[in-house]
Amino acid sequence: MVNVLSTNKQSWDEAAERFFGRNPLPEYGPMAPCEDELNLFGDVKNLKVLDIGCGSGHSLQYMKEREAAELWGLDLSKKQIELATTLLENSAQPVRLFESPMEVNPGLPYDYYDIVYSIFAIGWTTNLEKTLANINSYLKKGGIFIFSWEHPLYSRIGNKDGVLTFGKSYHEEGSYDHEAWNSTAIMQQFRVSTYINALVDNGFQIERVIEDARWSEEDAQRHEKRWYTYEKAKAIPTTLIVKCRKL
Template sequence: MEATEILKMNKQRWEVSAERFFGRTALPEYGPFTLSELELQLFGSICGKKVLDIGCGSGHSLQYMGKEGAKELWGLDLCTKQIETAKSVLKNQQAEVKLIESPMEENPGLPIGYFDMVYSIYALGWTTDLSRTFSHIYDYLKPGGTFVFSWEHPLHDRLKYEESSFTFNKSYVIEGPEYNEGWHNLAVIHHRKLSTYINAMIDAGFVLEKVIDDVCLPVEHSKDPSRWYSTQKANLVPATFIIKASKK
């Protein structure tokens, strides 16, 4: 399937499904069963910074950045409904807000060498072209700027609960686009190894500072271990990974 077809399919699915994700997996949270920004402090001081959110969704991560004192809040998202919702969520921000509907694989006119911080919370893994997306992000940042992103750990959906036990039902080492079970096979996401993300960032010019896949479990366990995100699965493989890097 061509990248343009995948983008079209995924956009259609997001327009239908966006509402169930409003406000979910947003800063200061990085994703399921992992540490938060309150604990990790990957961004440091945000006050007075120009920030860009790749896959900004409903705008709740940008809202967090605004509360922390960011000077400019920029967001990019493929989904019309997400952008419209983000506009509503961010309408009372004191910071300047600019939201743009566009796939992350393209630069829709964002300024080069402008941002202090670029980040993506559980969105960047949707890209159909990882190298191109990282190259754009590198260009958007000022020298010395910070890039932080989180995504579902690539081991997570390889493991499935069947007949009272967890088994690996997909290869970790075979990469490429595939229909995603978590989206009832109505969306296509590229499976990539963790090393693929890391090496693509290095190739784009980034200096890696941290790679985090620590697991943080709640006191109570999930009642249903077959859920997409269950504590039982998180006891075996991380649900989330986080990478912090900087521009030379």
Template sequence: MNIESLKINKESWEKSAKRFYGRNPLPEYGPMAPREEQMNLFGKVANLKVLDIGCGSGHSLLYMGERGAGELWGIDLSENQINAAKTLLKKQGFLVRLFQSPMETNPGLPLNYFDVVYSIFAIGWTTDLDQTLENVHSYLKPGGIFVFSWEHPLHSRVKHEEGSFIFNKSYQEEGPYDHEFWDTQAIMQQFKVSTYINKLINAGFKIEEVIEEVYSEEEDLQRHVNRWYSFEKAQLIPTTLIIKCSKLQFDEELEK
């Protein structure tokens, strides 16, 4: 866990929380990505215990609550995001347990407890992916599912210049980077698709689905003009990586 990067990112999010209020929550997984109603990755969540990693303003938890989830839990690095989530969910009448904490540490969450853990466009903010996945695995019941989305690793490797798309960085290059399009300094993590998959397997997960498809509607033509996620670029490079996996059952662990 990189304490300095966490400090930088917390300060950045405290300043940016209002700008990202309600931005791309479930049923969205990311810009120009398929939505939950198309993929049904969670299935029925009625009465299930769910945990949101990087819960932001709480809108994804609201989505789960409206679909009858039994318990709503969330964790986020930003105090402003946690306060926004508390206000939103209380206003809608939902009981929620929220923790202001980095995802790399367990702030007091129960172990082997949750049916569903998910993270919508937040996992790339971790400073320690191995520890974060180990934590998620420990929170889930055997057989529980983990779904996350993040910017596709190819997306930041390709740049649009003078009408052409060129590779400006190697896909093989992994590790922390200072995002050039963020308003304030922000340290994110770059990993290959294979790295995510292998680290999930090593943490004790079974991969269920990997989604890289691009889905766009007419409104996306205007919504993403001249932005980091452009419609033109999405025709060549996926914007979003979505992975669904499950915590291995005890007997499956013994067979490994």
């Protein structure tokens, strides 16, 4: 695990500028429904929020603008934490950021947060069970956990000359080096059922599972010849979104 974390840390330190402000809340992922439509968070005013994989801090900035009481975040990348610190330095709310992998508690309080969320970051974990157990321990009873991640089908299916084909079995799970990255980046591949069952096993009640896609004429041009393409999104969801609650 240490080697994977070290590799991913280096990859994110190198890629941080390239991903600055990309797809933060209210977006959940490329060509996916936005929070403005889904309203999964509801009113966050005066609530304590924690961002798992906070990146450049733009999702926390979204929470700041909606008057969350406290802004907390953690990220594996030192560079990302530096960018988030700069972005949020003039916040009226308390901001506490930690450079840490999500599998480790870097000093976060237990039974404290009203909302924990993770936008397109959960698949970087090296231990899904440990990460979800940590998240459950941070939340108050009845607290909400919301996450989005690349849909498990998306990387398994390729698009060659308009023909969609399976590149590997949906049943295959585990770590893989993501081909869309410029350097080595080790992510985790799980089925939808694996996420759902792991959440249940770690004390969560599932409230919503969303696999919808959204696109526009702008998306057809914006995502041309990229990893997330308009052509594939018409047939396969790019993003899995789950809302659950601590029992």
